[in-house]
Amino acid sequence: MKGAIEVRGLVREFKGGIKAVSGIDLDVPAGQIYGFLGPNGAGKSTTVHMLTTLLPPTAGSARVGGFDIVKEGPAVRRTIGAALQEAALDPLLTGREHLKLQLALHGVRRTERGGRTDELLERVGLRLAADRKIGGYSGGMKRRLDLALALAHRPRILFLDEPTTGLDPQSRSALWDEVVRLKRDEGVTVFLTTQYLEEADVLADRVGIIDHGRIVAEGTPASLKAEIGRPTVEAMPGEGTTQRELEGILARFGELQPSTSGIAVRLDGQGGLTEVVRALDAAQANVAALHLHSPTLDDVFLAKTGRSLEGSEEPAEPEA
Amino acid sequence: MTAQILHLARRSVIRTLRQPANWITPLVFPLALMAVNTGGLDAATNLPGFPSDSYLAFFLAFPFVQGALFATVNAGVDLARDIQTGFINRLALTPMQSGALLVGHLGGVIAMGFLQAVWYLAVGLAIGVRLESGILGGVVIFVLAVLIVLAFGTFGALAALRSGSTEAVHSLFPVFFVFLFISSMNLPRNLIETEWFRVAASLNPVSYLIEAIRSLVIEGWNAQALALGFGISLALAVVGLTLSALSLRSRMART
Ligand SMILES: Nc1ncnc2c1ncn2[C@@H]1O[C@H](COP(=O)(O)OP(=O)(O)OP(=O)(O)O)[C@@H](O)[C@H]1O
Ligand SMILES: [Mg+2]
Numbered sequence: 001m002k003g004a005i006e007v008r009g010l011v012r013e014f015k016g017g018i019k020a021v022s023g024i025d026l027d028v029p030a031g032q033i034y035g036f037l038g039p040n041g042a043g044k045s046t047t048v049h050m051l052t053t054l055l056p057p058t059a060g061s062a063r064v065g066g067f068d069i070v071k072e073g074p075a076v077r078r079t080i081g082a083a084l085q086e087a088a089l090d091p092l093l094t095g096r097e098h099l100k101l102q103l104a105l106h107g108v109r110r111t112e113r114g115g116r117t118d119e120l121l122e123r124v125g126l127r128l129a130a131d132r133k134i135g136g137y138s139g140g141m142k143r144r145l146d147l148a149l150a151l152a153h154r155p156r157i158l159f160l161d162e163p164t165t166g167l168d169p170q171s172r173s174a175l176w177d178e179v180v181r182l183k184r185d186e187g188v189t190v191f192l193t194t195q196y197l198e199e200a201d202v203l204a205d206r207v208g209i210i211d212h213g214r215i216v217a218e219g220t221p222a223s224l225k226a227e228i229g230r231p232t233v234e235a236m237p238g239e240g241t242t243q244r245e246l247e248g249i250l251a252r253f254g255e256l257q258p259s260t261s262g263i264a265v266r267l268d269g270q271g272g273l274t275e276v277v278r279a280l281d282a283a284q285a286n287v288a289a290l291h292l293h294s295p296t297l298d299d300v301f302l303a304k305t306g307r308s309l310e311g312s313e314e315p316a317e318p319e320a
Numbered sequence: 321m322t323a324q325i326l327h328l329a330r331r332s333v334i335r336t337l338r339q340p341a342n343w344i345t346p347l348v349f350p351l352a353l354m355a356v357n358t359g360g361l362d363a364a365t366n367l368p369g370f371p372s373d374s375y376l377a378f379f380l381a382f383p384f385v386q387g388a389l390f391a392t393v394n395a396g397v398d399l400a401r402d403i404q405t406g407f408i409n410r411l412a413l414t415p416m417q418s419g420a421l422l423v424g425h426l427g428g429v430i431a432m433g434f435l436q437a438v439w440y441l442a443v444g445l446a447i448g449v450r451l452e453s454g455i456l457g458g459v460v461i462f463v464l465a466v467l468i469v470l471a472f473g474t475f476g477a478l479a480a481l482r483s484g485s486t487e488a489v490h491s492l493f494p495v496f497f498v499f500l501f502i503s504s505m506n507l508p509r510n511l512i513e514t515e516w517f518r519v520a521a522s523l524n525p526v527s528y529l530i531e532a533i534r535s536l537v538i539e540g541w542n543a544q545a546l547a548l549g550f551g552i553s554l555a556l557a558v559v560g561l562t563l564s565a566l567s568l569r570s571r572m573a574r575t
Contacts, residue, residue, distance in 0.1 A: 053575045054409055073575035074415065082413055086406035092338045093331070104327045105414035133338075149410070 004030040004157050004189035005051065009060035012046050020046040022213040023060065028191060028206070030156075033183055035204025035221075036193040037297065039309055043213040044193035045085050048161045051191065052082045065157050081155035083146040085162050085193075091135035095126050095145050098134070099152060106153040120148040124178070140171030147178065158182065160192045164199060176203055197297040197309060209301055216304040225295045230254070230269060232293040233276050236262035238286035246287070249279050262289070324420040325427055328411075332428025335398055346390035346436050350383030351443055357506065367511055372538040380444045381533035382505045384461070385526060387436040388469035389496050395429040396476030396489040403484040403571065418572045422564055426473050433469025437462055444537075452540040460546075461536050467553040468529050472496075474560025481567035503527040525552045 005028040012021040021043040028034040038044050049055035051064055053073040062069045065079035089098060099117040108116060121127045124144040134142065143163055150158060160179070164172040180203065182188040194200055200207045201221045209217040209224075217224055233253070237246050246263045247256065253276055254268035267276075273292050280287055301309040336342045354376070362375045372378045402408045411421060441458060451457045479489045502520045504512070504527040512518040521527050532549020535542035 052413060054412060054573075056573060056575050070575045077413055077415065077574075080413075084406060084409055086409075088402075088406035088410055090331070090335070090407060092335050097331075097334075101327055101331060102410075102414065105324055105411065105416045107323075107415060 003027045003063075004032075005034070005062070005064050005191060007051070007060070007062040010047070010050060010057050010062055011059040012043075012050055012055065013058045019213050021050070021057075024208075024210070024213070024215050026208050026215065026218065028189060030189050031183065031187045032205040033179065033190040033192060033203050035200035035207040036191065036210060037195070037197065037200040037207055037301075037309075038193070038210035039195060039307075042210045044210060045161055046213075047210070048082070048084070048159050048191070048193060052080060052084075052159055053077055078153075079155060080157045080159060081150035081153065082159040083143070083150040083161065083163055084159075085165075087142050087146040089134045089137075089142055089145065092133060094131050094133055095121065095137070095148075096130040098145060098149060102149045102152045108153070116152070120151060123151075124148040125174070140167050140174075143167060143171070143175065147175070151182075155188070157189045157191070160190065162193055162195065165195065172199075179203060195309070197301075201297055207297065209297070209304060211301075211305050217300055221297060224297065224300045227300075230267045231273075231295065232257055232264050232266045233273060234259055234262055234264040234291040234293060235276075235280070235287050236289040238288035241286040245283070245285055246280075249283050249285060250276065252279065264293075321417050321420055324416050325424045328416075328420060328424025329427030329431060332395060332398065332425060333431050336394060336428070336432055339394075342390075342394045343432070346387045346394075346432075347439055349390070350386040350440070353386070354379050354383060361506060364507060364511075369508070369511060371508055374449065374538075376444070376447060377449045377538050378534065379505075380440070380449055380537050381530045383440040384437055384465045384533050385468060385505075385530050386500060387440060388433050388465065388472045389493075389500060391429050391432040391436065391469055392472040392476035393489065393493055393496070395425060395432070395473060396480045396492070397486045399425050399477055399480035400484060400486045400489045403480065404486060408572065412572050412574045418568055418574075419565070421572070422477060422561075422568050425477055426470060429473035429476070430466055430470055433473075434462065434466055437465035449537065451537055453536040457536040457540070461533055464529075464533055464536075464546075464549055464553070467550065467557065471553040471556035471560060474557055474564050478560055478564040478567060481564055481571045484571070499524055499526045503530060505530055525556065528552050 005026070007024060007026045010021055010024050011019070013019050024047065036044055036047065046055065050057045051062055051069060053069050053076050056070060064076045067075040067079065069076055096117055099120055100113050103113045103116055121130045124147055126141060126144055126148070129137065129141060134145070137145065147163070164175055167175070176199070179190055179192065183190060192203065204221060206219060207221050207224060208215050219227070233250065235246055235250060237243055243263060250256065250263050250265040253270050254265045257264040257266050277290070298309050301307070357379055358375045364370055365373055365375050408421070441461060453460065476489065476492070479492055483489065502517065503524045504521050509518055509521050509527065512521060528548040529552060532545050535545035
């Protein structure tokens with residue numbers, strides 16, 4: 001299948017020589033969710049602005065929906081929907097008025113606007129709040145309306161710039177469900193930026209990790225994790241077995257890790273969980289609990305940048 | 321494109337109507353000032369050479385120009401806010417022509433300017449002012465009022481597009497006010513005694529806008545006053561429109 005988004009050597013330099021994006025390449029096949037993961041100031045929004053034609057690139061090229069983002073701006077815009085990071089809404093207009101304006105600017109005929117507006121409101125669960133002014137919406141409601149606006153003209157490709165930043169866990173997972181549904185039922189390609197590892201992990205078919213304007217790692221969440229980290233096995237001693245005995249057995253499989261509740265070892269490739277179990281059995285060790293921990297995307301980020309993304313894992317204060 | 325302009329102009333008017341201070345102030349403030357000034361300056365009508373028996377009739381031109389100023393600044397602040405919040409990006413992502421943004425904005429300014437003009441003239445007639453130029457003169461007053469609000473509006477849009485900051489547009493208020501007050505708003509230019517003030521008022525284009533409307537109220541048909549009023553407002557509109565179209569291009573740099 002033809003790539004929905006193809007990016008080659010894309011660069012954006014701002015006045016004063018700030019290179020917000022310094023030469024990125026990426027491919028998103030149609031119908032997939034691409035997670036663009038990176039900390040504050042990594043260059044996520046700058047990339048989204050270029051791909052949505054709002055900001056001309058300094059160098060490089062990109063095609064979105066088969067159209068060149070520089071030479072075929074209007075065609076790109078017809079193909080895409082975007083919910084930008086600011087989620088700029090007019091506090092004096094109602095949800096319904098926003099949708100009607102959006103549909104009108106997209107050239108949807110007056111007779112169809114009403115029905116389509118109701119359909120979109122229903123879909124994002126804002127039917128009851130439709131005739132209230134945005135000024136009184138919660139952060140989650142604003143994000144949902146923004147999503148409905150982005151979907152107004154049935155785009156094939158959707159850009160979501162940090163759609164869940166600042167949302168409470170319920171609103172977050174409601175949005176995740178909607179994104180998954182869009183992909184599954186309508187085959188929409190989604191380019192989603194996030195600072196949350198979990199979000200990229202749960203939602204994305206492929207993940208690109210961006211830091212200081214460069215993509216430092218790229219692949220499926222599973223392959224990225226597999227490439228970097230080997231899993232950790234954690235065991236809790238049971239009746240008649242000491243910590244020391246367990247340590248002795250587990251140490252054969254890799255480097256011991258700090259653990260609060262038992263003994264942990266990062267497997268170094270000498271054997272997997274099966275081998276560990278066999279060794280424990282052979283030594284007649286009694287184990288109360290045994291866990292296999294897969295590496296997280298944070299391990300990947302740490303390995304590639306020497307820093308942890310974890311600090312930004314906690315959702316910020318919900319927006320007023 | 322016409323449809324896009326209408327939708328954007330409509331939004332601009334809705335926004336204004338939902339911020340009561342933005343439409344009550346221009347309806348009340350200029351008329352309040354008219355009442356105060358008429359109280360204080362009524363005696364001026366006794367000056368030899370004063371062009372009217374009624375100071376109210378003389379002063380009625382002023383609200384039109386001050387009202388245009390309010391409409392301009394309010395709409396300019398709204399446009400700057402759209403830039404600040406990123407709403408302009410939302411619009412830029414639709415197939416909207418970028419020119420529609422500017423024209424729609426100005427359409428909103430003109431709509432408010434026109435509604436205000438209807439109100440000022442209605443109040444003027446209700447308190448006994450008679451138009452020397454008759455009914456047709458009333459129509460010409462509306463046309464001129466619209467042209468003036470358009471001319472001012474382009475500069476409000478320019479400020480918004482250039483600065484992208486609501487504070488910057490707000491700060492135009494005092495600047496515009498200086499232009500408004502150092503003009504022939506209170507007295508005909510030839511009766512202004514302070515030399516520098518008379519010179520400044522003669523150099524100030526706003527004087528000619530006021531005088532054009534005023535001539536229709538108190539004189540009838542004064543070709544020179546009308547030519548100056550229409551000419552200056554048209555020239556301002558053309559310059560303002562050109563400059564704002566240029567800033568719009570750099571502000572909406574979408575490909
Ligand atoms: N208009 C601009 N002018 C100058 N520098 C800019 C501009 N926009 C962004 N930058 C800089 O470019 C870099 C990348 O910014 P960008 O907004 O793309 O990051 P981000 O990954 O979206 O971050 P966040 O998670 O905070 O939204 C930052 O250093 C930022 O300060
Ligand atoms: Mg960002």
